[in-house]
Amino acid sequence: xxxxxxxxxxxxxxxIQDDNYTTEDYSVxxxxxxxxxxDGESAQVLSIVLDEENKNIVRCMGWNLLGPLVQILLKxxxxxxxxxxxxxTHLLEVCSPKELLVGLLExxxxxxxxxxxxxxxxxxxxxxxxxxxxxxxxxxxxxMALSTLLDQVARLPVPQTKEQEEDxxxxxxxxxxxxxxxxxxxxxxxxxxxxxxxxxxxxxxLKFSMKSLCEPLLEVQLKDPETLAESxxxxxxxxxxxxxxxxxxxxxxxxxxSLLRRREVPGFLEEEVCYPKESLxxxxxxxxxxxIAIDTFPTVFSSVFVLQCNMEYINLFLSRTExxxxxxxxxxxxxxxVRVEDNSLPVQLMELxxxxxxxxxxxxxxxxxxxxxxxxxxxxxxxxxxMLKTSHHAGVEGYIIKNIKNQIDFAFKPDKGNxxxxxxxxxxxxxxxxxxxxxPETDLLQNMDRVMESLNLLRYxxxxxxxxRNQTGIWTELxxxxxxxxxxxxxxxxxxxxxxxxxxxxxxxxxxxTNAKESQTQESVCSLTVGNEKMPNMTxxxxxxxxxxxxxxxxxxxxxxxxxxxxxxxxxxx
Amino acid sequence: MAAELTRxxxxxxxxxxxxxxxDIIKFxxxxxxxxxxxxxxxxGNIKNVAKTxxxxxLIIAYNDLFESKRFLGSEPIEDVTEHVKxxxxxxxxxxxxxxxxxxxxxxxxxxxxKGDKTNFPKxxxxxxxxxxxxxxxxxxxxxxxxxxxRKKKQSKPLSFKVGLGRVIKGWDEGILTMSKGExxxxxxxxxxxxxxxxxxxxxxxxxAKLIFEVELVAVD
Numbered sequence: 166x167x168x169x170x171x172x173x174x175x176x177x178x179x180x181i182q183d184d185n186y187t188t189e190d191y192s193v194x195x196x197x198x199x200x201x202x203x204d205g206e207s208a209q210v211l212s213i214v215l216d217e218e219n220k221n222i223v224r225c226m227g228w229n230l231l232g233p234l235v236q237i238l239l240k241x242x243x244x245x246x247x248x249x250x251x252x253x254t255h256l257l258e259v260c261s262p263k264e265l266l267v268g269l270l271e272x273x274x275x276x277x278x279x280x281x282x283x284x285x286x287x288x289x290x291x292x293x294x295x296x297x298x299x300x301x302x303x304x305x306x307x308x309m310a311l312s313t314l315l316d317q318v319a320r321l322p323v324p325q326t327k328e329q330e331e332d333x334x335x336x337x338x339x340x341x342x343x344x345x346x347x348x349x350x351x352x353x354x355x356x357x358x359x360x361x362x363x364x365x366x367x368x369x370x371l372k373f374s375m376k377s378l379c380e381p382l383l384e385v386q387l388k389d390p391e392t393l394a395e396s397x398x399x400x401x402x403x404x405x406x407x408x409x410x411x412x413x414x415x416x417x418x419x420x421x422x423s424l425l426r427r428r429e430v431p432g433f434l435e436e437e438v439c440y441p442k443e444s445l446x447x448x449x450x451x452x453x454x455x456x457i458a459i460d461t462f463p464t465v466f467s468s469v470f471v472l473q474c475n476m477e478y479i480n481l482f483l484s485r486t487e488x489x490x491x492x493x494x495x496x497x498x499x500x501x502x503v504r505v506e507d508n509s510l511p512v513q514l515m516e517l518x519x520x521x522x523x524x525x526x527x528x529x530x531x532x533x534x535x536x537x538x539x540x541x542x543x544x545x546x547x548x549x550x551x552m553l554k555t556s557h558h559a560g561v562e563g564y565i566i567k568n569i570k571n572q573i574d575f576a577f578k579p580d581k582g583n584x585x586x587x588x589x590x591x592x593x594x595x596x597x598x599x600x601x602x603x604x605p606e607t608d609l610l611q612n613m614d615r616v617m618e619s620l621n622l623l624r625y626x627x628x629x630x631x632x633x634r635n636q637t638g639i640w641t642e643l644x645x646x647x648x649x650x651x652x653x654x655x656x657x658x659x660x661x662x663x664x665x666x667x668x669x670x671x672x673x674x675x676x677x678x679t680n681a682k683e684s685q686t687q688e689s690v691c692s693l694t695v696g697n698e699k700m701p702n703m704t705x706x707x708x709x710x711x712x713x714x715x716x717x718x719x720x721x722x723x724x725x726x727x728x729x730x731x732x733x734x735x736x737x738x739x
Numbered sequence: 740m741a742a743e744l745t746r747x748x749x750x751x752x753x754x755x756x757x758x759x760x761x762d763i764i765k766f767x768x769x770x771x772x773x774x775x776x777x778x779x780x781x782x783g784n785i786k787n788v789a790k791t792x793x794x795x796x797l798i799i800a801y802n803d804l805f806e807s808k809r810f811l812g813s814e815p816i817e818d819v820t821e822h823v824k825x826x827x828x829x830x831x832x833x834x835x836x837x838x839x840x841x842x843x844x845x846x847x848x849x850x851x852x853k854g855d856k857t858n859f860p861k862x863x864x865x866x867x868x869x870x871x872x873x874x875x876x877x878x879x880x881x882x883x884x885x886x887x888x889r890k891k892k893q894s895k896p897l898s899f900k901v902g903l904g905r906v907i908k909g910w911d912e913g914i915l916t917m918s919k920g921e922x923x924x925x926x927x928x929x930x931x932x933x934x935x936x937x938x939x940x941x942x943x944x945x946x947a948k949l950i951f952e953v954e955l956v957a958v959d
Contacts, residue, residue, distance in 0.1 A: 413895070415895070415897075415898070417897075417899070418898075421905075456940060459940075459941070460881075463881060463883065463897055464872055464880055464881040464938065464941070464942070464943065465870070465872070465881070465897070465906045465907060465910055465951075466899075466905060466906055466907070467904055467905060467906055467907050467908070468933065468936070468938075469904065470904060470905045470906070503936070503939055504933075504936055504938060504939060505936070506934050506935060506936060
């Protein structure tokens with residue numbers, strides 16, 4: 166039936182001149198054609214399509230058969246495959262490239278979620294063929310095709326482990342490799358000359374490379390050659406960076422783009438589209454952490470400049486919440502810092518926002534220390550000041566205070582004195598250290614790390630700095646410190662101890678009572694829920710442990726405080 | 740050459756104005772040992788020597804020659820070969836520039852090809868270079884010069900803003916002394932290159948002295 170309809174409409178149209186086919190003609194052709202193909206009559210369709218008499222008809226209407234053809238080819242039924250393939254090949258050659266492009270991309274966009282990879286891989290070669298037929302007008306079409314293809318490939322799950330990459334169950338690796346083959350002739354063309362037409366093509370390829378750097382490359386965990394000798398993903402990354410070079414983008418210029426862009430005159434939208442920050446961040450990570458194409462990066466740039474460029478991207482990574490991004494930020498930061506000499510980063514760099522905000526976000530102490538080590542003395546000073554002001558985290562503050570102590574210790578050494586950790590500037594910093602944010606009401610347990618380090622610092626200063634030399638000025642300022650720090654601390658300690666001792670007694674009494682009553686329910690101070698699971702109430706034993714531990718902490722603080730008072734007393738004796 | 744020579748002129752003759760300086764010079768140059776000539780500053784073009792040497796000096800030299808008997812051929816052979824050794828046989832005209840900046844020099848430049856000596860880059864200018872970098876042992880660790888001439892047409896030289904600390908200090912300081920078109924060899928001490936750290940995971944070891952051949956192609 167359908168075959169007859171098809172033959173009829175074709176017959177009728179043969180007589181029509183100048184391609185004046187009606188909408189009805191198109192419609193019948195398409196529907197009849199589709200039905201024939203679906204019914205398995207692909208051989209007949211092929212012969213109709215190949216018929217010289219039908220040349221014009223096929224040229225105008227043939228592309229409408231793309232849909233059904235592709236669906237059949239995806240099913241991979243042996244019977245119809247050769248005829249459908251031949252039909253497709255013929256259509257690709259005779260139909261209008263623009264129309265074919267639309268038809269093919271439609272198929273890509275509408276790919277069934279389970280057959281994304283198959284569809285993409287099937288259609289890459291046809292797409293390439295069609296695009297190459299477009300001649301010098303191909304640039305925007307190439308761009309469109311690449312964008313559509315990447316959108317689909319981005320939907321595929323990304324292998325995370327070596328085994329997953331090897332197995333490639335969802336065919337992401339196959340798609341990436343196929344994409345490289347697809348894009349190669351366009352890259353070669355863009356490489357050749359410098360005409361404006363080639364510029365358009367280069368822009369499209371730039372957009373493609375940038376997009377790839379985000380999806381999928383930002384998600385992948387590349388394995389190094391020792392772990393995985395043949396890695397399609399690593400290959401993909403290398404090739405993408407290669408394409409950037411081929412189209413005339415220099416890696417150093419790209420890297421410094423975010424840093425320097427502010428000073429250049431941007432065409433806003435153009436900039437964002439062509440040089441998205443996230444893509445550049447991905448590039449920096451691939452280059453400096455995974456060493457992809459690092460041998461093409463000129464070995465003339467200063468390590469401090471490279472660090473500066475990367476700070477923008479580190480900042481970006483660290484401002485995200487996903488663990489994988491945070492880790493990338495940390496890795497990039499560490500790799501960049503390691504190239505820089507200790508004590509070399511000047512304070513002017515701190516004026517760059519990222520130099521300041523990045524270390525604040527570092528959760529790992531090892532990398533935090535690494536960054537501190539790289540700052541020069543003045544920069545360290547400023548950094549410590551700012552961290553103490555903004556951190557609000559007792560553990561970090563404690564760590565900073567320990568660093569301050571180390572710097573002061575260092576400054577005591579002969580020839581190492583400096584105005585920041587020894588001279589006029591030291592006291593304002595110490596004032597920040599030796600303070601209780603809420604006076605005597607400060608929660609000493611919560612601030613334990615900070616308080617202990619502060620006390621250690623104070624004790625250290627009083628021992629190390631002889632009263633008669635008073636290099637740090639501590640002895641002159643001591644009366645103030647006693648007033649605003651030591652006294653409130655003493656008060657706070659007394660209050661806390663009293664409170665906890667009372668709690669301790671309470672709990673002991675309670676548990677005795679409970680044991681006597683043999684009651685199941687306990688009085689709990691608070692309940693704790695972790696991950697939607699309510700934690701079991703603390704047993705009396707645990708409660709006692711916590712209280713003892715608190716009291717122990719207070720004892721520690723008190724002993725250092727007492728020691729400090731002792732030192733003062735001894736030194737002040739005539 | 741005879742070991743002994745006879746005096747041609749008496750003292751009176753020497754002092755006389757009739758005896759031109761250049762005759763005396765010629766005699767001494769023809770007959771004195773090389774080291775003698777060197778000591779008395781009588782080497783080189785006779786006209787030039789005549790300009791710089793006073794008659795009295797020449798008379799003294801003449802007499803000295805006969806006193807010391809340091810005639811040509813009387814000095815050992817080493818004398819001559821020493822002289823030859825000191826003569827540098829070099830095609831390339833060399834200018835050696837040592838740069839001192841707050842302490843001992845941290846790089847050393849030799850000009851391989853002169854530039855236009857007019858267009859010198861200033862801090863902040865954009866410069867473009869072809870370069871090849873090697874370690875002291877000769878290993879080439881980086882270059883932006885493609886292998887074939889054809890590829891060189893397609894490639895671009897390295898472009899950056901000079902004098903702003905974006906490149907290693909040896910480059911920043913070195914390139915500021917170059918003019919457009921110049922090719923120079925920059926030997927950079929590690930302090931002005933990658934220092935104690937070198938470039939971890941890369942071809943630059945710690946404390947590496949780097950040698951770059953740089954051609955300054957453009958200055959904007």
